[in-house]
Amino acid sequence: MSSDLIDTPTKILQATLKLLEAPDAKLPTMSDIARATGISRQAVYLHFPSRTDLLVAATRYQDRLNDIDTGLAPSRGARSGAERLDAFVTAWGNYIPKIYGVARAIMAVTDTDSEAAAAWNTRMQDMREGCAAAIAALAEDGTLPPGTDMEQATDLLWTLLSVRNWENLTQTCGWSQDCYVGTIRGMAMATLARDLGALTDVLACTDPPA
Amino acid sequence: MSSDLIDTPTKILQATLKLLEAPDAKLPTMSDIARATGISRQAVYLHFPSRTDLLVAATRYQDRLNDIDTGLAPSRGARSGAERLDAFVTAWGNYIPKIYGVARAIMAVTDTDSEAAAAWNTRMQDMREGCAAAIAALAEDGTLPPGTDMEQATDLLWTLLSVRNWENLTQTCGWSQDCYVGTIRGMAMATLARDLGALTDVLACTDPPA
DNA sequence: GATGTCAATTTACACAGTGTCAAGCAATAA
DNA sequence: TTATTGCTTGACACTGTGTAAATTGACATC
Numbered sequence: 035m036s037s038d039l040i041d042t043p044t045k046i047l048q049a050t051l052k053l054l055e056a057p058d059a060k061l062p063t064m065s066d067i068a069r070a071t072g073i074s075r076q077a078v079y080l081h082f083p084s085r086t087d088l089l090v091a092a093t094r095y096q097d098r099l100n101d102i103d104t105g106l107a108p109s110r111g112a113r114s115g116a117e118r119l120d121a122f123v124t125a126w127g128n129y130i131p132k133i134y135g136v137a138r139a140i141m142a143v144t145d146t147d148s149e150a151a152a153a154w155n156t157r158m159q160d161m162r163e164g165c166a167a168a169i170a171a172l173a174e175d176g177t178l179p180p181g182t183d184m185e186q187a188t189d190l191l192w193t194l195l196s197v198r199n200w201e202n203l204t205q206t207c208g209w210s211q212d213c214y215v216g217t218i219r220g221m222a223m224a225t226l227a228r229d230l231g232a233l234t235d236v237l238a239c240t241d242p243p244a
Numbered sequence: 245m246s247s248d249l250i251d252t253p254t255k256i257l258q259a260t261l262k263l264l265e266a267p268d269a270k271l272p273t274m275s276d277i278a279r280a281t282g283i284s285r286q287a288v289y290l291h292f293p294s295r296t297d298l299l300v301a302a303t304r305y306q307d308r309l310n311d312i313d314t315g316l317a318p319s320r321g322a323r324s325g326a327e328r329l330d331a332f333v334t335a336w337g338n339y340i341p342k343i344y345g346v347a348r349a350i351m352a353v354t355d356t357d358s359e360a361a362a363a364w365n366t367r368m369q370d371m372r373e374g375c376a377a378a379i380a381a382l383a384e385d386g387t388l389p390p391g392t393d394m395e396q397a398t399d400l401l402w403t404l405l406s407v408r409n410w411e412n413l414t415q416t417c418g419w420s421q422d423c424y425v426g427t428i429r430g431m432a433m434a435t436l437a438r439d440l441g442a443l444t445d446v447l448a449c450t451d452p453p454a
Numbered sequence: 455g456a457t458g459t460c461a462a463t464t465t466a467c468a469c470a471g472t473g474t475c476a477a478g479c480a481a482t483a484a
Numbered sequence: 485t486t487a488t489t490g491c492t493t494g495a496c497a498c499t500g501t502g503t504a505a506a507t508t509g510a511c512a513t514c
Contacts, residue, residue, distance in 0.1 A: 042462080061356060063500065077463055079502070142355035145348070146271060155416075186449065189417040190427060198408040206365075207399040217400060221435050230440060239396065252490080273471065284492055289473070 043081040046071050047095040050088060054135035061139050064088075086143060090153040093136050100132055106164060115172035116227040122168045123195065123222050126161060127215040130200045137197045158192075165191040169226070177227050187226055194222060213239035253291040256281050257305040260298060264345035271349050274298075296353060300363040303346050310342050316374060325382035326437040332378045333405065333432050336371060337425040340410045347407045368402075375401040379436070387437050397436055404432060423449035 040048075049070035053062040064085055068075040082088035105125045112118035130137075140157075143150040166188045172178045178187060193199075195218065203209045203217070216239065223229040250258075259280035263272040274295055278285040292298035315335045322328035340347075347364075354361040376398045382388045388397060403409075405428065413419045413427070426449060433439040 064502090065500080073462090074464060075501095076465085076503090080462065083502090085501070138355070145352035145355075183449070186419070186423070186427070189413060189419065190431075193409055193412045193417070196408070196412060198406070198412075199403055202403045202406060202408075203399060207403070209396070209399065213396070217396075221400075221431070224434060225431050239393070274473090275471080285472095286474090286493080287491055290490075293473090295472070 042071075042073065042077070043091075044095075046073075046078055046081060046088070047092055050092045051096060051136065054092065054139050056135070059135060061142055086147050086150045086153070089136070089140050089143065089150065093133070093140060093153075093157060096133060096136055100129070102129055105129055109164065109168070112171070115168070115175035115177055116223065116229055118171045119168040119191075119222060119227050120219060122164050123219045124215055126164065126195055127200070127218055128211070130197055131204075131211060134197065134201070138201075141197070158196075161195070162188065162192045165195065172227055177229075179226075179228060191222060191226060194218060210239065252281075252283065252287070253301075254305075256283075256288055256291060256298070257302055260302045261306060261346065264302065264349050266345070269345060271352055296357050296360045296363070299346070299350050299353065299360065303343070303350065303363075303367060306343060306346055310339070312339055315339055319374065319378070322381070325378070325385035325387055326433065326439055328381045329378040329401075329432060329437050330429060332374050333429045334425055336374065336405055337410070337428055338421070340407055341414075341421060344407065344411070348411075351407070368406075371405070372398065372402045375405065382437055387439075389436075389438060401432060401436060404428060420449065 046067065049072075050062070050067050053059060053066060053070055062070075064078055065075050067088070068078050071078070078088070082091060105128070106122065109118055109121040109125055112121050137154075140150055140154045144154050145151075166184075169178070169184050169187045169191060172187075173182075173184055178184075199218075200214060203214050204211060209217075256277065259282075260272070260277050263269060263276060263280055272280075274288055275285050277298070278288050281288070288298070292301060315338070316332065319328055319331040319335055322331050350360055350364045350367075354364050376394075379388070379394050379397045379401060382397075383392075383394055388394075409428075410424060413424050414421060419427075
């Protein structure tokens with residue numbers, strides 16, 4: 035078995051991801067994770083001091099697996115600001131479903147555990163840098179609405195691209211992933227890049243809402 | 245003391261609201277609530293079968309206190325669709341801070357308690373009806389972007405106005421309430437009512453972001 | 455081969471929080 | 485007086501997190 039070659043912490047992380055990414059997964063307990071890993075619950079604590087630490091480690095592990103940076107390459111290579119914004123929104127919007135399982139678990143503990151909140155904020159701060167870069171590119175092109183404060187524009191884009199909004203539209207409202215990306219792209223382009231044509235047909239996805 | 249005239253369930257609800265609305269409040273336990281009410285923990289269970297039920301009851305009680313319908317009156321009285329959208333966004337946006345404490349508590353248990361999730365969804369469904377009405381008024385005026393699906397437009401407005409977005413912008417990003425309302429209004433008007441002038445100066449609030 | 459060491463693991467326990475149950479007590483109504 | 489209502493006290497079951505002590509097993513050293 036190849037699993038003998040993998041060290042225990044990695045096995046735990048893999049099992050955790052598997053549980054979190056299962057469709058309509060309940061939030062797993064330490065017992066669930068231990069069982070899925072094939073070890074005792076207490077052995078998990080040997081490698082991860084708390085549930086929060088484990089969840090945070092799982093997000094980092096997942097990032098390594100997914101290699102988010104390659105997805106963002108087209109954004110960094112964009113020529114115009116609008117192009118960059120468009121590429122960034124698309125890349126991030128399509129990345130969210132990959133991390134949603136883990137994100138959901140972390141966001142759930144965020145309400146009670148301030149350490150988890152800090153960890154999640156840090157993680158979202160990375161994404162925010164991408165937002166800031168896109169806004170900066172727009173500012174250079176002069177396509178931002180007049181009088182726009184760049185910090186606030188970044189806040190707005192960051193909020194628009196939040197996992198919660200993705201969750202609301204795709205999970206609660208039943209939108210398809212394509213519909214989500216198209217709509218958010220349109221809103222971002224219209225609001226921040228003054229690309230008013232982006233509004234046309236934004237809300238006319240072909241897929242039937244659930 | 246006037247408190248002797250108030251029945252116990254109401255006293256519990258009042259104490260619960262007070263705890264939930266305290267600045268940077270931790271999520272109160274049943275013991276906390278009982279202590280704040282001045283009764284035993286078990287007595288709370290005599291009136292509310294579970295913590296979730298109590299939280300849900302607290303939202304309803306709060307709605308009664310705040311009388312949300314009067315705030316929405318200008319929206320219903322609006323002549324044009326755009327006017328209606330504008331009034332609705334403003335009214336709801338200014339209502340959120342009043343319910344945020346309770347909303348936060350409910351949203352926190354939503355991740356683990358499906359009954360709480362259902363209750364909160366029901367509550368948000370009421371707000372969604374306001375969104376749907378505004379979208380319908382826009383459709384009647386013909387101001388919606390061409391080809392727009394009304395259901396999806398409602399989803400989008402509903403998402404834009406989510407408590408999570410309010411939380412993100414005002415609590416995490418440190419925006420003032422006025423800045424929040426102004427920006428969201430601008431986005432809604434631009435995206436859904438094709439009022440492109442609404443984009444100008446949307447992101448140029450005078451207050452310094454934290 | 456016996457022994458020491460160290461990491462991984464397991465059994466057992468402490469604690470917080472929710473929810474249930476039973477017995478008792480005080481005030482009030484019949 | 486008796487019955488009822490509303491609350492209290494105290495105990496307990498259950499779930500989940502996290503800690504501590506004892507145990508195993510591999511591996512090196514003498």
